[in-house]
Amino acid sequence: MTTLVGNTLPAEWTKLRSVRSTWVVIIAALVVSVGFSVLFSFLTEANYAGLPADQRTGFDAAGTSMVGMNLGLIIVAVLGALATSSEYATGMIRLTLSITPGRGRVLAAKAIVVAALGFVLGTVFATLAFLIGQAVLGINPAVPTLGLTGPGVLRSLLGWGVEMAAFGLLALAFAVMMRSAAGAIATTIGLIFVPAILGAFLPPWAQSHVLAYFPASAAEQLSTAQLDPAAATYLGPLTGAGTLVTWVAVALVVALSLMGKRDSG
Amino acid sequence: MIKAQDLTKRYGTTTAVDGLSFDLKPGVVTGFLGPNGAGKSTTMRMILGLDRPTSGSVTVGGKSYQDLPAPLREVGALLDAKAVHGARTAYRHLQWVAQAGGIPRRRVGEVLDLAGLGGVADRKVGSFSLGMYQRLGIATALLGDPPVLLFDEPVNGLDPEGIFWIRTLMRDLAAEGRTVFVSSHLMNEMQETAEHVVVIGRGELIADMPITEFMQRDSLSHVRVVSPRADELARVLAGVGGEVTRGADGALAVTGLDAPKIGDLALEHGLGVHELTPVRASLEAAFMDRTRASVQYRPTAEGDQ
Numbered sequence: 001m002t003t004l005v006g007n008t009l010p011a012e013w014t015k016l017r018s019v020r021s022t023w024v025v026i027i028a029a030l031v032v033s034v035g036f037s038v039l040f041s042f043l044t045e046a047n048y049a050g051l052p053a054d055q056r057t058g059f060d061a062a063g064t065s066m067v068g069m070n071l072g073l074i075i076v077a078v079l080g081a082l083a084t085s086s087e088y089a090t091g092m093i094r095l096t097l098s099i100t101p102g103r104g105r106v107l108a109a110k111a112i113v114v115a116a117l118g119f120v121l122g123t124v125f126a127t128l129a130f131l132i133g134q135a136v137l138g139i140n141p142a143v144p145t146l147g148l149t150g151p152g153v154l155r156s157l158l159g160w161g162v163e164m165a166a167f168g169l170l171a172l173a174f175a176v177m178m179r180s181a182a183g184a185i186a187t188t189i190g191l192i193f194v195p196a197i198l199g200a201f202l203p204p205w206a207q208s209h210v211l212a213y214f215p216a217s218a219a220e221q222l223s224t225a226q227l228d229p230a231a232a233t234y235l236g237p238l239t240g241a242g243t244l245v246t247w248v249a250v251a252l253v254v255a256l257s258l259m260g261k262r263d264s265g
Numbered sequence: 266m267i268k269a270q271d272l273t274k275r276y277g278t279t280t281a282v283d284g285l286s287f288d289l290k291p292g293v294v295t296g297f298l299g300p301n302g303a304g305k306s307t308t309m310r311m312i313l314g315l316d317r318p319t320s321g322s323v324t325v326g327g328k329s330y331q332d333l334p335a336p337l338r339e340v341g342a343l344l345d346a347k348a349v350h351g352a353r354t355a356y357r358h359l360q361w362v363a364q365a366g367g368i369p370r371r372r373v374g375e376v377l378d379l380a381g382l383g384g385v386a387d388r389k390v391g392s393f394s395l396g397m398y399q400r401l402g403i404a405t406a407l408l409g410d411p412p413v414l415l416f417d418e419p420v421n422g423l424d425p426e427g428i429f430w431i432r433t434l435m436r437d438l439a440a441e442g443r444t445v446f447v448s449s450h451l452m453n454e455m456q457e458t459a460e461h462v463v464v465i466g467r468g469e470l471i472a473d474m475p476i477t478e479f480m481q482r483d484s485l486s487h488v489r490v491v492s493p494r495a496d497e498l499a500r501v502l503a504g505v506g507g508e509v510t511r512g513a514d515g516a517l518a519v520t521g522l523d524a525p526k527i528g529d530l531a532l533e534h535g536l537g538v539h540e541l542t543p544v545r546a547s548l549e550a551a552f553m554d555r556t557r558a559s560v561q562y563r564p565t566a567e568g569d570q
Contacts (some may be wrong), residue, residue, distance in 0.1 A: 001334040002367040011365035019350060042396035091348030095405070098313045098342055099365045101331045263316040 035070025065133020122164030160220030337366025351391025395422030
């Protein structure tokens with residue numbers, strides 16, 4: 001008798017770690033997440049005196065030091081898509097499903113592996129970006145910096161873990177639905193950037209009633225240390241988390257039902 | 266061990282498998298024959314619970330595949346050898362399969378050696394030749410030491426040495442009491458390996474019988490006779506009940522009389538014979554004969570013999 005924890009989960013982890021592309025993508029995500037953040041911290045520190053007065057009074061030290069995380073997020077989402085799309089592309093999904101006929105168990109194992117990896121990467125990258133970024137900002141004594149116990153900082157670091165896990169899972173679910181890496185990645189990136197691009201053009205009611213419930217705005221409620229309750233897309237951390245979890249759950253349920261209906265998963 | 270009952274699979278208006286029933290016995294190699302597109306792969310996917318039958322059922326050891334507690338220990342399958350991730354090494358590929366199927370890790374090394382891949386275990390699969398892919402697929406199928414083995418076109422891309430290896434392997438596996446089900450569109454291959462055949466065309470069962478029986482067709486076994494006085498000889502043979510047809514090269518194809526009898530008759534009548542060859546029906550010929558109606562794509566201006 002094979003089990004999820006004893007068999008399917010270790011097998012999915014072996015699959016993910018035994019291809020070089022996984023590690024290439026992780027290193028790329030690290031370089032982008034932390035590298036861009038540190039670079040931006042250097043620029044801010046050097047040009048702090050030149051910033052507009054309102055940006056200095058409400059200076060977002062945490063956000064400044066983690067500015068690269070949004071780009072790293074895209075790369076982690078790619079990882080989630082590749083974890084599954086490559087099986088459909090090669091046809092190896094048939095081997096997977098013939099060894100483990102339970103579609104739900106296969107999807108659960110993939111989801112747990114992607115979510116755990118996404119959470120660890122998000123939290124580690126955010127912590128590195130934050131710590132290095134605060135040290136860099138501190139070079140200029142005029143810049144206010146934060147410690148790990150600063151307001152919203154711990155929530156933000158763990159929030160990045162949750163956000164990367166959530167987008168990894170969305171990408172995974174889209175990859176199962178579309179059986180294609182390109183489609184899954186494009187859809188996930190679209191979901192990440194739709195709020196950012198459309199936000200400025202939409203009337204305030206649409207921003208607060210529609211846009212706020214998109215996964216990226218919802219995730220921001222967790223990953224942004226310095227939340228602005230006056231912002232149109234403000235939901236607060238709890239509602240944001242609930243919204244994000246709902247998106248992921250719905251996407252995974254749709255993916256599972258398609259796996260059950262289709263021939264060869 | 267594998268029992269199909271009225272197994273049917275339709276894709277829209279196309280019927281890939283049509284009311285197929287068979288019952289595979291352990292201890293023999295059963296060949297699964299049919300032209301390309303006959304529904305062999307679809308049937309194999311339905312046995313493995315990958316494709317859902319439109320109607321009918323197929324069971325392994327009396328159970329539906331979905332209900333097997335550890336499928337890899339029950340059924341080993343090679344469907345498409347190239348359906349593996351090329352960036353993974355052979356060892357890592359087998360490692361995840363073993364983990365998923367609940368097979369101890371040491372078995373990975375054993376099947377790699379068994380398949381002759383021991384020396385390339387740490388090479389990426391993407392660098393393999395087609396023959397090495399097939400060997401990896403067979404190693405994967407053998408990982409769980411299962412009592413039932415399914416091979417879909419296993420000799421594709423194998424060199425002569427590889428073909429000999431897999432023929433021997435399949436016969437050995439059957440001799441150990443396992444159920445071995447091997448599909449092929451190459452009839453001659455089955456002639457060397459299978460004891461029993463299940464033949465399908467256009468998704469329908471054409472034959473389910475021992476291979477010797479399948480090949481025993483009077484119209485296909487004949488004696489080829491070349492004689493300088495063929496016309497006279499033909500009359501003599503027809504006179505004692507032989508059925509004689511004349512080929513394009515002037516040779517006679519005789520049925521109903523065996524070679525010694527024909528030789529004796531020719532001597533009796535003083536007719537010279539330059540060639541006297543018993544021609545056994547090949548599986549190929551028997552197959553062509555039985556499936557003629559069910560070949561999906563035929564040239565329209567085909568001259569039947």
